[in-house]
Amino acid sequence: MPTIRRATVDDALLITSHRHLMFADNEFATEAHLSQMDAAFEPWVRAHLADGSYIGLLMEDEQTRQILAGAGILFHDFAPHWMDFKPARAYLLNFYTAPASRGRGYANHLLRAAVEECRARGVALVTLHASKFGRPIYEKFGFKQSTEMMLRFDV
């Protein structure tokens, strides 16, 4: 199994490409929307890597140093709640595995590492938005559908 390393600010561009490819695989948006997202996301993730509110986990081949998969954790200052009475909530995002490295359980491995990181920081509530590809992995881990509703205004 390849090793997991922490992303640094120098990985901002790589994480941006993971986010782009993740949404492209889900046929979630047009290329125009994705490139607009990239332009906004790269400085955003760079700033959040720098201040520690975004933790990037990158799965690296030990020999080639190639990044095979990645995932991120965003820590939010959220309203204390009966399920987590500290003002913190973790949001998992940017789960991506390079096509040639799929089917080896890397996403599951990253998910375990991400949830463990949240636990180590004393954050009880972990959320994410699931694609149809990711949902079975999250369900198997124990994630449950939340009561969240969303309204999105078009650009």
Place this chain on the structure above:
Amino acid sequence: MPTTRRATVDDADIIVHHRNRMFLDMGLPDDDHHRAAMANFRPWIVRKLQNCEYLGWFATHDDRVIAGAGLLLIDFAPFAGDPGTVRGHLLNFYVEPEFRSQGLGRTLLELAMAETRARRIRTVTLNASQFGRPLYESFGFEQSTEMMFHNSLDA
């Protein structure tokens, strides 16, 4: 048309009361978890009112606050279709029992949604109770793909 006003930092106790009653009216037990969360919520809401990341609205009747709602501005990753870095999260919708079924929730929701439009926020989320769901649906809110995992911190 009911009288409405914006919440100020001096209104923290009213918002705490609304959040407390909202959870208890949903059937949540008034146990140690809930009380610990509410004790932590007060300094959190004071901080969020002070730094203007929480915006609150009240409906009043003879100077008495009879209903309330809040909008939390959350720092979020730019998304395909929403390159902004701020997401709106609605919370703490509460109407005093004797003033229900008069459209106060709708009035407050309209004020909060007008604020998100003024700020050009494109993504608005909330966690719906069974009581609130029809109102939110009438505004166009839909069930999201959010999943949640509760990390046991006792282990």
